[in-house]
Amino acid sequence: MKYISTRGQVSPIGFIDAILMGLADDGGLLVPQHIPQVSEATLQKWQELSYPELALEIFSLYVNDEIPRADLKKLVDDSYATFRDEAVTPVRKLDDSRYILELFHGPTFAFKDVALQFLGNLYSYVSAKTNSVIHILGATSGDTGASAIEGVRGKEGIRICILHPHQKVSKVQELQMTTINDANVLNLAVEGTFDDCQRIIKDLFADVDFKVKYHLRAINSINIARILAQTVYYFYAYFQLAKQGHSGKVSFSVPTGNFGDIFAGYLAKKMGLSVDKLVLATNENNILARFVSEGVYEPGAFRGTHSPSMDIQVASNFERYLFYLYGEDPQTVTQLMAQFKADSRIVVTGDALKQVQADFAAYSVGNEECLDTISEYYQKYGYLLDPHTACGAAASDKLAAEGETAIVLSTAHPAKFDEAIRLRSISQTYPEQIQQLFDKPQFVTVVGGTNEEIKNRLVSFF
Ligand SMILES: N[C@@H](CCOP(=O)(O)O)C(=O)O
Numbered sequence: 226m227k228y229i230s231t232r233g234q235v236s237p238i239g240f241i242d243a244i245l246m247g248l249a250d251d252g253g254l255l256v257p258q259h260i261p262q263v264s265e266a267t268l269q270k271w272q273e274l275s276y277p278e279l280a281l282e283i284f285s286l287y288v289n290d291e292i293p294r295a296d297l298k299k300l301v302d303d304s305y306a307t308f309r310d311e312a313v314t315p316v317r318k319l320d321d322s323r324y325i326l327e328l329f330h331g332p333t334f335a336f337k338d339v340a341l342q343f344l345g346n347l348y349s350y351v352s353a354k355t356n357s358v359i360h361i362l363g364a365t366s367g368d369t370g371a372s373a374i375e376g377v378r379g380k381e382g383i384r385i386c387i388l389h390p391h392q393k394v395s396k397v398q399e400l401q402m403t404t405i406n407d408a409n410v411l412n413l414a415v416e417g418t419f420d421d422c423q424r425i426i427k428d429l430f431a432d433v434d435f436k437v438k439y440h441l442r443a444i445n446s447i448n449i450a451r452i453l454a455q456t457v458y459y460f461y462a463y464f465q466l467a468k469q470g471h472s473g474k475v476s477f478s479v480p481t482g483n484f485g486d487i488f489a490g491y492l493a494k495k496m497g498l499s500v501d502k503l504v505l506a507t508n509e510n511n512i513l514a515r516f517v518s519e520g521v522y523e524p525g526a527f528r529g530t531h532s533p534s535m536d537i538q539v540a541s542n543f544e545r546y547l548f549y550l551y552g553e554d555p556q557t558v559t560q561l562m563a564q565f566k567a568d569s570r571i572v573v574t575g576d577a578l579k580q581v582q583a584d585f586a587a588y589s590v591g592n593e594e595c596l597d598t599i600s601e602y603y604q605k606y607g608y609l610l611d612p613h614t615a616c617g618a619a620a621s622d623k624l625a626a627e628g629e630t631a632i633v634l635s636t637a638h639p640a641k642f643d644e645a646i647r648l649r650s651i652s653q654t655y656p657e658q659i660q661q662l663f664d665k666p667q668f669v670t671v672v673g674g675t676n677e678e679i680k681n682r683l684v685s686f687f
Pocket residue numbers: 364365366367368369370444445446447482483485534535541
């Protein structure tokens with residue numbers, strides 16, 4: 226298996242080089258040169274596997290022999306041993322049409338742990354094998370940051386700097402990141418939005434001389450390892466439903482911000498998983514929902530919502546989807562991305578738009594609807610949704626009304642977003658790991674957010 230760039234200007238590279246390259250050196254995103262096809266017989270066998278066993282099988286398809294199987298198995302086992310639920314990502318049935326895929330049983334109570342526990346261990350493994358330093362630079366709208374830090378804190382040979390938008394993440398998200406006092410962790414709070422943070426890191430990764438000189442590595446979903454790790458739970462959830470007696474088609478409703486999670490579902494479907502609809506659920510920052518309904522990809526005004534992790538205008542994995550939408554043609558992708566850079570707008574029409582609408586259903590959830598959904602599910606099912614999952618649940622309700630079954634990806638534990646939940650007078654008990662954060666001192670520097678300023682901070686940190 227080799228990896229190529231969506232913009233076609235990088236010679237095919239192996240798995241480890243792809244992980245280390247992060248953003249492709251031509252400014253594109255790395256994708257597998259071909260998508261492995263999983264036969265019906267293999268799917269049958271996979272149904273019997275535990276989560277770590279399944280992850281090992283899926284990763285093996287993408288890693289080839291670059292990492293010996295015994296080493297890969299240890300990486301996988303270590304990564305999922307940190308989860309609080311034996312099933313790693315259990316599925317809860319609410320009724321015949323609604324299932325919740327709980328992805329928040331990892332150390333930081335968000336779905337990001339599923340990939341970032343693995344990527345942290347993988348970076349550590351590569352650092353030790355190649356005797357090289359790993360300098361991670363990441364941007365977060367709240368969940369990736371804590372999860373990435375947790376994945377590598379205190380690890381030999383690794384340093385990590387995370388940019389988050391100052392005062393635009395939830396209190397628990399902020400505390401999870403900024404109460405870490407390990408010497409290899411730097412938190413910068415940028416005066417701006419998540420899009421500003423993501424633009425900065427993409428600019429710095431695109432400066433290939435700087436990236437190479439300072440060994441910059443990515444932990445965001447621009448890194449293909451993130452996507453591959455997130456495909457696993459689509460398969461696992463599908464198998465769990467089969468075991469719970471469900472037969473027939475299944476759709477997935479995915480709270481969406483940076484398009485990484487739903488792109489992982491798209492990849493799983495392309496590998497052969499029988500997915501019915503992929504439902505893209507956004508909050509009021511609904512550029513992706515507008516794209517699916519109208520074919521116009523154009524950022525609007527930033528809206529602060531109850532689901533801050535999805536307060537994103539420019540979704541980084543969108544480029545990976547364009548690559549497949551346009552028949553894996555890097556020239557078209559390059560043109561479209563150049564057009565986006567010039568006009569902040571991409572327009573898709575005709576057959577391509579029909580294909581988009583065949584690939585995804587989309588639904589944008591307003592602030593009040595998000596809170597209403599939290600209240601309704603709490604009253605009807607006794608199940609407390611976090612506001613991101615509530616967006617996914619609201620979207621899945623449309624399918625349920627048509628008699629279809631959907632699995633809603635529950636991306637975070639509700640305790641991370643108590644500000645929103647309290648608005649509906651629902652009280653919850655925090656898990657001990659979250660409660661204790663409130664007594665700890667914080668370590669964070671507020672910065673303006675020019676590329677130069679961040680570069681200087683990085684140079685002195687690394
Ligand atoms: N919602 C994310 C934003 C970054 O997305 P990623 O999947 O590219 O890491 C967050 O919580 O930080």
